[in-house]
Amino acid sequence: MAEACDIETPSLEDLSEEDLIAQAKGELPYKLDAYREILRRHEGLVFSTCMKMIGNIQDAEEVCQDTFLQVFHKLHQFEGRSTFKTWLFRIVYNYCLGKRGALAKRRERDEAVGEKITQEAKDDRDAGMIPGAGELVHEVMQGMDDDERNLLVMRFVSGLSLAEIAEVLDLKLSAAKMRLYRTLETFKGEYTKLLAQQETEKGGLT
Amino acid sequence: MISDEDYQNREEEIGQLFAQEPRPDPADDVRRINRIVERALFENVVKDTTSFIFSSFGSALGGLTGAVIGAMPAGEAAEGEESAGKEPEQ
Numbered sequence: 001m002a003e004a005c006d007i008e009t010p011s012l013e014d015l016s017e018e019d020l021i022a023q024a025k026g027e028l029p030y031k032l033d034a035y036r037e038i039l040r041r042h043e044g045l046v047f048s049t050c051m052k053m054i055g056n057i058q059d060a061e062e063v064c065q066d067t068f069l070q071v072f073h074k075l076h077q078f079e080g081r082s083t084f085k086t087w088l089f090r091i092v093y094n095y096c097l098g099k100r101g102a103l104a105k106r107r108e109r110d111e112a113v114g115e116k117i118t119q120e121a122k123d124d125r126d127a128g129m130i131p132g133a134g135e136l137v138h139e140v141m142q143g144m145d146d147d148e149r150n151l152l153v154m155r156f157v158s159g160l161s162l163a164e165i166a167e168v169l170d171l172k173l174s175a176a177k178m179r180l181y182r183t184l185e186t187f188k189g190e191y192t193k194l195l196a197q198q199e200t201e202k203g204g205l206t
Numbered sequence: 207m208i209s210d211e212d213y214q215n216r217e218e219e220i221g222q223l224f225a226q227e228p229r230p231d232p233a234d235d236v237r238r239i240n241r242i243v244e245r246a247l248f249e250n251v252v253k254d255t256t257s258f259i260f261s262s263f264g265s266a267l268g269g270l271t272g273a274v275i276g277a278m279p280a281g282e283a284a285e286g287e288e289s290a291g292k293e294p295e296q
Contacts, residue, residue: 029250032243039239047238048230065242072246137223155217156224181208184216191223 012037021084025076035075039068042085045158046092052141052153053096059103063095070095086167089158093150093168100146136198140190148183155180 012034015023020041024034046067050060070091078087141149154160154168166176 029246029253032246035246036239036243039242040235043239043242044230044232044235047235051230061238061241064238065245068242069246069249072249137227152220152224156221157227177208177213181213181216184220187220188216 017084018080021075021078021080025078028072028075035072038071042088043068046088049089049092049153049158050096052157053150054099054103059099063092063099067091067095082167083164085160086164089154089160089164090168092158093154096150136191136194140187140194143190144183144186147179148186151180151183152187 012020012023015034015037020034020037024038027034043064047060047064050063050067051057054060054063067088071088078084141152144152151165154165155162160168162177162180163173165171165180166173169176171179
């Protein structure tokens with residue numbers, strides 16, 4: 001009897017992903033402890049992904065919030081046929097595409113102030129990020145098309161595996177692999193070109 | 207056909223470049239998480255209020271109709287019934 005009393009319920013941090021999701025399903029919408037733990041585990045990564053896909057803090061935060069509100073309202077529909085991460089990032093990906101489409105339309109409409117918006121996006125990016133040595137990576141990414149950029153973001157920012165990317169994009173594994181490999185090749189080519197260009201400029205200055 | 211080795215080498219190489227990318231400030235995570243929780247609670251309240259209003263709308267309307275009929279003077283109600291059955295005088 002005394003032994004039975006000694007059994008402690010594991011804290012939320014110690015729960016496996018499956019157990020945490022099951023607990024959140026049981027608690028929502030009136031108790032948010034497990035939901036908060038889901039946020040703690042995934043929000044940072046989702047926000048980084050939104051930042052990279054959209055490019056400015058305000059819209060990235062909005063998409064990130066919308067994503068997790070969708071999780072809040074629809075978690076009971078998650079049946080566990082894929083991993084929670086894949087399910088989550090499918091929502092993220094769709095919201096980001098929707099937001100980017102809306103932003104592109106807005107940009108077309110306000111073409112006169114287009115340059116201002118781009119500058120604001122750059123300032124936001126600088127403000128929200130800890131400065132690092134990856135500026136060149138960002139520059140190369142800007143020059144790539146949307147699909148290529150999304151693939152790179154999913155692989156290296158969201159940290160999805162090739163199989164998870166294939167599932168999010170509804171592709172066969174071999175097709176996803178081929179697409180990602182080509183994108184890596186393009187990225188490498190552009191990166192090398194830009195690096196050489198920068199070094200030539202530096203050499204010219206000295 | 208891409209060999210696994212080629213693919214992995216290329217992925218590792220580019221992955222290292224991405225590892226140097228600036229990351230969002232972790233101090234901001236808590237602020238953003240609190241905002242999401244606040245919005246979730248708010249949406250919950252709105253949802254509950256809306257469903258309460260709609261579910262009680264029917265019974266409130268029925269109650270109101272009953273009250274109006276009940277409030278009518280008995281004679282007036284009977285008169286209305288009688289006049290409805292009468293033939294018009296010539």
